[in-house]
Amino acid sequence: MKITLLHMKNALIFLLPSLIFSLVSTQASALQLSPIQVSPGAYAFIGDTGMRSYENEGMNANTGFIVTRAGVVIVDSGSSFLVAKAMHDAIKKITRQPIKYVINTGGQDHRWLGNGYFKEQGAQIIASRKALTDMQERGAAELAALKPELREKLAGTQTVYPERLVDKEETLIVGGEVIRILYFQGGHTPGDAVVWLPKEKIVFSGDLVYVDRMLGILPISNSKDWLASFEEFEKLMPKIIIPGHGKVCDLPIASKDTKAYLVLLRKHMHKAYNDGMELQVSISSLDQSAFNHLEHYELLKGGNASRVYLEMEAE
Numbered sequence: 001m002k003i004t005l006l007h008m009k010n011a012l013i014f015l016l017p018s019l020i021f022s023l024v025s026t027q028a029s030a031l032q033l034s035p036i037q038v039s040p041g042a043y044a045f046i047g048d049t050g051m052r053s054y055e056n057e058g059m060n061a062n063t064g065f066i067v068t069r070a071g072v073v074i075v076d077s078g079s080s081f082l083v084a085k086a087m088h089d090a091i092k093k094i095t096r097q098p099i100k101y102v103i104n105t106g107g108q109d110h111r112w113l114g115n116g117y118f119k120e121q122g123a124q125i126i127a128s129r130k131a132l133t134d135m136q137e138r139g140a141a142e143l144a145a146l147k148p149e150l151r152e153k154l155a156g157t158q159t160v161y162p163e164r165l166v167d168k169e170e171t172l173i174v175g176g177e178v179i180r181i182l183y184f185q186g187g188h189t190p191g192d193a194v195v196w197l198p199k200e201k202i203v204f205s206g207d208l209v210y211v212d213r214m215l216g217i218l219p220i221s222n223s224k225d226w227l228a229s230f231e232e233f234e235k236l237m238p239k240i241i242i243p244g245h246g247k248v249c250d251l252p253i254a255s256k257d258t259k260a261y262l263v264l265l266r267k268h269m270h271k272a273y274n275d276g277m278e279l280q281v282s283i284s285s286l287d288q289s290a291f292n293h294l295e296h297y298e299l300l301k302g303g304n305a306s307r308v309y310l311e312m313e314a315e
């Protein structure tokens, strides 16, 4: 009996390091995140433009950060605890400054499910009040939907809500950097806000701007609000836009891939609905081919058209 116990103990001593190693190695993101520098202090992580998958770990969106001499401000915490940690590992290669704030530009999974990691680092989390409501309403469903895709890569991810809320606008001054959080009226999701650096004329637009890939009108989206928000957004006259999805761009590109598409959808569906056209005819008579260069064009064009038609019924 004694020998057996001793054997077990010895075996454990041998096994333990490899056990711990395999636990740690399965609990790391496999993403190779390398931020793009857009100004001396502002960086973007350009995410995959595909749909959420095990390979992209749900990071099918852009996030970013601003380095100041008094700490780092994160814009969107990514799709999971492990993705947030991977973001932080990449940031540590640039600066040793602590993470001071996390701003969530909206309530969609990839904007905020990494909050728990940054909260553990001592960051304060900020979002629009409408984004908080959205997170509270959809957070559990967002996690449940990611689970079968991300599996063990979702380890440690919890719904951690922002504690500081913005109604219309708020200005943070961190290490002398002016960072403005502006809420217009949402659109892609009700809580969509932007992060504006007035000195550099750089904006992290969150999901108000999609380029390279077709935007998605979701059941929670509102194309009328989205267009109105875009019209407020463009008054900023940003020089550099870190869009919610797609490559870093400027206002003409954002207008072409996002605003012009919203205008087309709304104009057509407004007329179709007022002319008493049926849903199916309204969709099939809409020529969206000017946007067929956008990724997911075939996949999303029908759903987008039908949701805007349904919005017209409600308007």
Ligand SMILES: [Zn+2]
Binding pocket: 061, 108, 110, 207, 244, 245
């Ligand atoms: Zn998004």
